[in-house]
Amino acid sequence: MSEDSQRKANFRVHLVPAVLALGNPPWQRDVWLDPSSFENLDHIFHTLFDDFCDADHPEHYLGISLRTEKEVSLMRQLGAALNAAAAEAPNDTDAEYLQASAWPEVVAVAGRLAQVMVANDLSELATLWEAKHTDGS
Secondary structure (H helix, E strand, C coil), X not given: CCHHHHHHHHHHHXXXXXXXXXXXXXXXXXXXXXXXXXXXXXXXXXHHHHHCCCCCCHHHHECCCECCHHHHHHHHHHHHHHHHHHHCCCCCCHHHHHHCCCHHHHHHHHHHHHHHHHHHHXXXXXXXXXXXXXXXX
């Protein structure tokens, strides 16, 4: 595996679960609203905007943590939806975000993005497996 492929895999191992979490409202309520849980929405924001992508300008992450233009487009939509929800959360609490009128759009876009990202990752894994098994290894 090339150094670039390894870097992309390392980024996606954080990014994909964050997107999956945004697309799963029961999990959000069970985890983010539980004060004893380590993970919260702040962690998701850092993953999507600071650490492994920039949901405001995701085109910079094409080939780094995002595989396709479709992922870039959906990540941009997700960033806009998250920013709209943030505008409705004056105290920046997870409960406020989950009650924001913009939150259903966050969930919907995250669900679409998660589907695309997982399909792209599975396709990449299938390609790697096929290459490994057709070169005589």
